[in-house]
Amino acid sequence: MKVREINNKDIWENFILDCDEKTFLSSWNWGEFNKMMGNKIWRLGIFENNELFSVASVIKIAAKRGTFLFLPHGPVTKYEIGSMRHEVLKVLLEELKKIAQEEKASLIRISPIWERNEENIKVFKDLGFRDASIHMHPELTWELDITLPEDELLMNMRKTTRYLIRQAQKNKDIEISQSQKIDYNPPTSSEAPFRRVAGGLESHPALGGWAPDIEKFNDLYQETVDRHHFIPFSLEYLKNEFSAFNVDNKISIFFGKYKNEIISAGMFIFWQGIGFYHQGASSFKYSKIPVSYLLQWEAIKEAKNRGCKIYNFWGIAPTDSPRHPWAGLTLFKMGFGGYKKEYVKTQDLPLSLKYWLTYIFEKLRKQKRGL
Numbered sequence: 137m138k139v140r141e142i143n144n145k146d147i148w149e150n151f152i153l154d155c156d157e158k159t160f161l162s163s164w165n166w167g168e169f170n171k172m173m174g175n176k177i178w179r180l181g182i183f184e185n186n187e188l189f190s191v192a193s194v195i196k197i198a199a200k201r202g203t204f205l206f207l208p209h210g211p212v213t214k215y216e217i218g219s220m221r222h223e224v225l226k227v228l229l230e231e232l233k234k235i236a237q238e239e240k241a242s243l244i245r246i247s248p249i250w251e252r253n254e255e256n257i258k259v260f261k262d263l264g265f266r267d268a269s270i271h272m273h274p275e276l277t278w279e280l281d282i283t284l285p286e287d288e289l290l291m292n293m294r295k296t297t298r299y300l301i302r303q304a305q306k307n308k309d310i311e312i313s314q315s316q317k318i319d320y321n322p323p324t325s326s327e328a329p330f331r332r333v334a335g336g337l338e339s340h341p342a343l344g345g346w347a348p349d350i351e352k353f354n355d356l357y358q359e360t361v362d363r364h365h366f367i368p369f370s371l372e373y374l375k376n377e378f379s380a381f382n383v384d385n386k387i388s389i390f391f392g393k394y395k396n397e398i399i400s401a402g403m404f405i406f407w408q409g410i411g412f413y414h415q416g417a418s419s420f421k422y423s424k425i426p427v428s429y430l431l432q433w434e435a436i437k438e439a440k441n442r443g444c445k446i447y448n449f450w451g452i453a454p455t456d457s458p459r460h461p462w463a464g465l466t467l468f469k470m471g472f473g474g475y476k477k478e479y480v481k482t483q484d485l486p487l488s489l490k491y492w493l494t495y496i497f498e499k500l501r502k503q504k505r506g507l
Contacts, residue, residue: 137223139231142181142191151181151188152212153408157249159448160381160407160414161208161273162193169380170195173373176239180231182211182224189214190224194232196239202494204241205232208273209249209479221250222259229263229485242490247273248480260483268482269499274451275481278466280474282411282440282447289436289473297429297471304430311393312427312434315349316382350375353389353401356417363420374403374415381405390435392427400428404435410446411439416465432472449474 142148145164152158160166167177176196182189192211197204211228213221232244245268250256252275282289290298304310354371361368369377381387386407392400399422403415413435418428439447449469453460455476460466484491 137182137184137189137227139180139182139228142179147181147188148179148191149408151191155212155214157251158212158408159209159249159273159410160405160412161247162191162210162212162249163407165380165384165386165407166208167193169377172376172380178235180228182228189220190228192228194235196241197245201497202242202490203239204243204245204494205236205239206272207244207246209247211246212249221256222262225259225263233487236487242486242488242494244485244487245272246483246485247271247275248483250480252478252480256480260480263485265483265485268484269495270501271482273482275479276452276454277477277479278449278452278469278474279477280436280447280449280472281445282436283445286437286440292473294471294473300426300429301433304426307425309395310425310427310430311396312431313391313393314434314438315389315391316385316387317349349389349391350378352391352398353403353415353417356398356401356419357415359419360417369415377415378403381407388435388438390431390438392431394422394425394427397421399425400431402431402435404438406439406442406444409444410448411435411442411444412448413450413469428468436472447474452476 148164152162164179167179170177175198178194180192180194182191190211190213192207195206195208197206211224213224229244235241236244246260246265248256248260250259280289284292290301293301351371354374357368357374378387378389387403387405390402390404391398399419401417402413405412405414413432436447449472451462452466452469453462455466457463484495486492
C-alpha cells in the first residue's frame with residue numbers, strides 16, 4: 137500500500153460516494169472551508185496497485201493548546217475492506233508522522249467514522265492510540281431514514297412531535313423561509329427567499345428584509361450562546377462554511393418566524409444523499425410556539441426533495457446523562473424518529489511530551505463546560 141496526495145475533486149468525491157460511512161467533514165468542500173479559515177490541509181489517498189482503498193482529510197490545527205494534525209470523521213474506507221483497516225491505518229500513520237515532524241505537531245488526532253465496536257477500538261489501541269480528553273466532532277449521532285413517504289415519517293415520530301408540527305402548520309402567524317443568500321444584494325423576484333405554503337415553499341420577497349441572511353442567523357445564534365453558555369463559532373466561521381458549500385448548492389439557511397419575527401433558524405448541508413442539521417439557533421421568546429418543530433420538518437422535506445435518503449441530526453447527548461448540556465436538544469431530535477449511531481471515540485497518538493500540556497488544558501476546559 138502507498139499513500140498519495142489527491143488533488144482532483146472528482147476522484148475524491150466519487151470515491152466517497154461509494155462508501156457507506158461518511159459525513160460532510162470528509163467532503164472536498166470541507167477542505168476548502170478549512171483553507172478559507174487559514175488552515176493547512178492534505179487530502180491523502182491510500183492505494184494498492186493503483187486502486188484507491190481509503191481517503192483521509194488532514195488538517196493542521198495551530199492553537200494555544202498546541203499544534204496537532206487532525207482527521208475529522210476519517211479515514212473513510214470502503215465497507216468491504218473492514219478486515220484491512222489495521223493495515224490501512226498503519227500505512228497512513230507512516231505518512232502522518234512525516235508530516236507531523238515537518239509541521240512540529242505534538243500529536244495526531246483522529247475522530248473516526250468507524251462504528252464503535254471491539255474490533256475497531258482494538259485497531260487504534262494496537263497502533264498506540266489513546267482516548268482523547270475531548271471530542272472534536274460528534275461521536276454519537278441521531279439519524280433518520282427519509283426514504284419513507286411523508287405520512288409514514290410523521291406516524292413514526294413521537295406523538296408530541298407530530299402534534300406540534302401539525303399545530304404549527306395551522307398557525308397563520310408562523311412562516312418558514314429558506315435562503316441561500318450570504319451577502320446583501322437588491323432583491324429581485326428570482327433571488328427572493330421562500331415561505332411555506334400548501335404543497336411546499338414559494339418565493340416571497342417581503343420576508344424578513346434584506347440584510348445578509350448569514351448575519352440574521354448569527355444574531356439569533358449569539359442569543360442562543362448567551363442562553364446556553366457554549367463556545368460559539370465566529371461570524372467568519374459561519375460565513376466561510378456557508379460559502380464553501382454554497383458554491384455547489386449544498387447548503388441552506390432556514391428561518392422560522394412568528395408574527396414576522398425570527399425566533400428559530402438552522403443551517404443545513406445536503407451532500408451525497410445525506411441531509412445534515414449542522415448549526416441551530418433559537419430565541420427564548422415565544423418558547424411555547426412550536427416554530428422549531430415545523431422548521432425541522434421543512435428541512436427534512438427539503439432533504440427528500442434533493443434526493444437524500446438519510447437525515448443526520450448531528451450530535452446528541454448520551455441518553456443516560458439527563459444533566460448533559462445537550463439533553464433537551466437530544467430529546468427534541470429523537471422525537472422525529474430514527475436511530476442512534478456511535479463511532480469510535482476521538483483518538484490521540486502522542487508524539488512528544490508537549491502532548492500532555494494539550495491533554496491537561498483540554499481536560500480542564502471539558503470539565504468547565506460540564507461535558
